[in-house]
Amino acid sequence: xxxxxxxxxxxxxxxxxxxxxxxxxxxxxxxxxxxxxxxxxxxxxxxxxxxxxxxxxxxxxxxxxxxxxxxxxxxxxxxxxxxxxxxxxxxxxxxxxxxxxxxxxxxxxxxxxxxxxxxxxxxxxxxxxxxxxxxxxxxxxxxxxxxxxxxxxxxxxxxxxxxxxxxxxxxxxxxxxxxxxxxxxxxxxxxxxxxxxxxxxxxxxxxxxxxxxxxxxxxxxxxxxxxxxx
Amino acid sequence: xxxxxxxxxxxxxxxxxxxxxxxxxxxxxxxxxxxxxxxxxxxxxxxxxxxxxxxxxxxxxxxxxxxxxxxxxxxxxxxxxxxxxxxxxxxxxxxxxxxxxxxxxxxxxxxxxxxxxxxxxxxxxxxxxxxxxxxxxxxxxxxxxxxxxxxxxxxxxxxxxxxxxxxxxxxxxxxxxxxxxxxxxxxxxxxxxxxxxxxxxxxxxxxxxxxxxxxxxxxxxxxxxxxxxxxxxxxxxxxxxxxxxxxxxxxxxxxxxxxxxxxxxxxxxxxxxxxxxxxxxxxxxxxxxxxxxxxxxxxxxxxxxxxxxxxxxxxxxxxxxxxxxxxxxxxxxxxxxxxxxxxxxxxxxxxxxxxxxxxxxxxxxxxxxxxxxxxx
Numbered sequence: 044x045x046x047x048x049x050x051x052x053x054x055x056x057x058x059x060x061x062x063x064x065x066x067x068x069x070x071x072x073x074x075x076x077x078x079x080x081x082x083x084x085x086x087x088x089x090x091x092x093x094x095x096x097x098x099x100x101x102x103x104x105x106x107x108x109x110x111x112x113x114x115x116x117x118x119x120x121x122x123x124x125x126x127x128x129x130x131x132x133x134x135x136x137x138x139x140x141x142x143x144x145x146x147x148x149x150x151x152x153x154x155x156x157x158x159x160x161x162x163x164x165x166x167x168x169x170x171x172x173x174x175x176x177x178x179x180x181x182x183x184x185x186x187x188x189x190x191x192x193x194x195x196x197x198x199x200x201x202x203x204x205x206x207x208x209x210x211x212x213x214x215x216x217x218x219x220x221x222x223x224x225x226x227x228x229x230x231x232x233x234x235x236x237x238x239x240x241x242x243x244x245x246x247x248x249x250x251x252x253x254x255x256x257x258x259x260x261x262x263x264x265x266x267x268x269x270x271x272x273x
Numbered sequence: 274x275x276x277x278x279x280x281x282x283x284x285x286x287x288x289x290x291x292x293x294x295x296x297x298x299x300x301x302x303x304x305x306x307x308x309x310x311x312x313x314x315x316x317x318x319x320x321x322x323x324x325x326x327x328x329x330x331x332x333x334x335x336x337x338x339x340x341x342x343x344x345x346x347x348x349x350x351x352x353x354x355x356x357x358x359x360x361x362x363x364x365x366x367x368x369x370x371x372x373x374x375x376x377x378x379x380x381x382x383x384x385x386x387x388x389x390x391x392x393x394x395x396x397x398x399x400x401x402x403x404x405x406x407x408x409x410x411x412x413x414x415x416x417x418x419x420x421x422x423x424x425x426x427x428x429x430x431x432x433x434x435x436x437x438x439x440x441x442x443x444x445x446x447x448x449x450x451x452x453x454x455x456x457x458x459x460x461x462x463x464x465x466x467x468x469x470x471x472x473x474x475x476x477x478x479x480x481x482x483x484x485x486x487x488x489x490x491x492x493x494x495x496x497x498x499x500x501x502x503x504x505x506x507x508x509x510x511x512x513x514x515x516x517x518x519x520x521x522x523x524x525x526x527x528x529x530x531x532x533x534x535x536x537x538x539x540x541x542x543x544x545x546x547x548x549x550x551x552x553x554x555x556x557x558x559x560x561x562x563x564x565x566x567x568x569x570x571x572x573x574x575x576x577x578x579x580x581x582x583x584x585x586x587x588x589x590x591x592x593x594x595x596x597x598x599x600x601x602x603x604x605x606x607x608x609x610x611x612x613x614x615x616x617x618x619x620x621x622x623x624x625x626x627x628x629x630x631x632x633x634x635x636x637x638x639x640x641x642x643x644x645x646x647x648x649x
Contacts, residue, residue: 102564102565127567130566130567141646143282143283143556143562145283146278146279155566158567158568158572159567203566
């Protein structure tokens with residue numbers, strides 16, 4: 044099967060590469076992501092997980108290496124072209140949810156849909172559909188502050204699904220959740236990979252990831268140590 | 274639409290801050306509206322007799338600077354004006370400072386406008402009691418209602434002493450005020466000369482000329498300039514403008530009013546900058562999230578600029594209400610002009626003010642690295 048994302052020898056150095064204070068956050072990272080799979084990026088704090096997922100999400104440029112998304116060499120693109128890549132291909136789920144506090148649940152999803160180019164007259168129905176998918180059709184008019192952590196993360200997943208991106212990048216999506224809720228979120232992400240054929244990348248320390256079908260990727264000191272196939 | 278909603282809801286998220294923002298804009302823009310409106314009102318007063326008189330060309334003593342300060346000259350010269358080709362009519366008109374004795378024994382300075390009862394120029398307008406025909410015969414005057422605070426209450430039929438002459442109140446006008454604040458008193462040309470004979474016997478202060486229809490004004494103007502070499506000859510518009518400019522710039526009054534308006538603008542700018550910036554900082558992570566999920570920089574800027582635009586619109590409406598309130602409660606002697614153009618220009622200024630205020634926030638948002646939102 045052809046990979047949707049192909050990362051070749053990615054390297055990221057923070058600070059001046061010539062300086063002694065530079066930090067080598069990622070080196071020689073090579074990775075393929077396929078539709079319909081969950082990739083769990085695991086490793087200790089400071090190992091480069093977030094740097095890797097940020098590069099995969101096109102919000103951070105690697106110092107060296109190549110990144111292809113859907114056969115497009117995004118590392119060769121200029122800065123102005125990257126928002127379009129993010130809109131078209133990528134949905135983000137953040138550890139701290141990052142919902143817009145002043146908007147309702149439905150409005151949060153509609154905002155993402157608008158950014159992805161969904162016409163105004165379809166915003167409401169599509170947002171409702173996505174929230175229904177994550178089991179939140181009864182919370183459409185709630186403010187984020189009135190939701191539990193698990194519900195907030197479900198809203199974040201619905202928002203990430205806006206525009207039907209083929210790649211979902213989730214950074215520690217269960218870190219702020221209790222055991223049962225975290226398990227539910229992981230199962231939702233798994234079902235999106237299996238049923239909607241999305242490439243789901245989860246950065247996690249959470250051992251509950253073992254309970255879902257996934258491909259683990261271990262990273263340590265900025266290097267991908269081992270790509271284990273489940 | 275969701276972007277507009279985000280801008281509006283972010284703005285309303287903190288009601289206290291929104292209140293401070295709108296209060297800042299309201300008083301800043303209200304100050305501009307009131308100050309500039311008062312300035313326009315006062316400068317319009319300065320040329321009000323010129324503007325409200327027919328006639329195309331004004332002749333006056335040489336080097337006259339404004340309508341209220343002119344020297345008398347021979348009234349017989351009106352014949353010379355009438356004889357110029359293309360002149361339909363020419364009339365004498367008197368403007369003269371004098372004083373009125375008040376009922377309490379004090380005196381108050383007034384400004385006499387003495388006009389030809391059978392002519393066109395200098396006639397009072399907005400007569401709300403009595404009428405101009407009552408000026409015929411015995412010495413009589415029309416006085417403006419706005420002068421009552423200074424001159425005391427008067428009714429048609431009352432008498433007062435003007436300089437040393439007893440005059441009857443023949444009528445009341447409304448809203449005719451001078452720039453000098455000395456009330457205008459309208460009377461017949463002959464009465465004006467009788468009231469102040471030392472200065473005005475056989476003299477006038479203006480000759481006002483009407484040019485025949487379809488006759489070139491410039492040609493008549495040039496001919497009059499040749500004939501009145503020792504006098505100033507100006508078109509009505511030139512004389513009105515010169516009068517307004519004199520009071521505006523040569524007295525510093527314009528600088529004062531515009532200085533206050535500028536201060537209002539700067540204070541508003543600072544308040545709105547501060548509140549928009551603090552709102553931006555409070556939502557900075559959300560702007561980073563917007564960028565991360567695919568918003569272009571311009572999308573993010575637009576949210577902040579929309580907030581500035583909404584603040585400007587709401588603040589301007591409140592400022593207009595504030596100005597209307599000031600107009601309602603102001604003393605009758607203060608005039609605040611409200612031309613439509615004032616509102617258009619002030620609204621644009623409000624948008625500029627809020628736009629500039631948003632720039633600091635836009636610069637901050639431009640520097641957000643979306644990767645920051647991955648940091649829990």
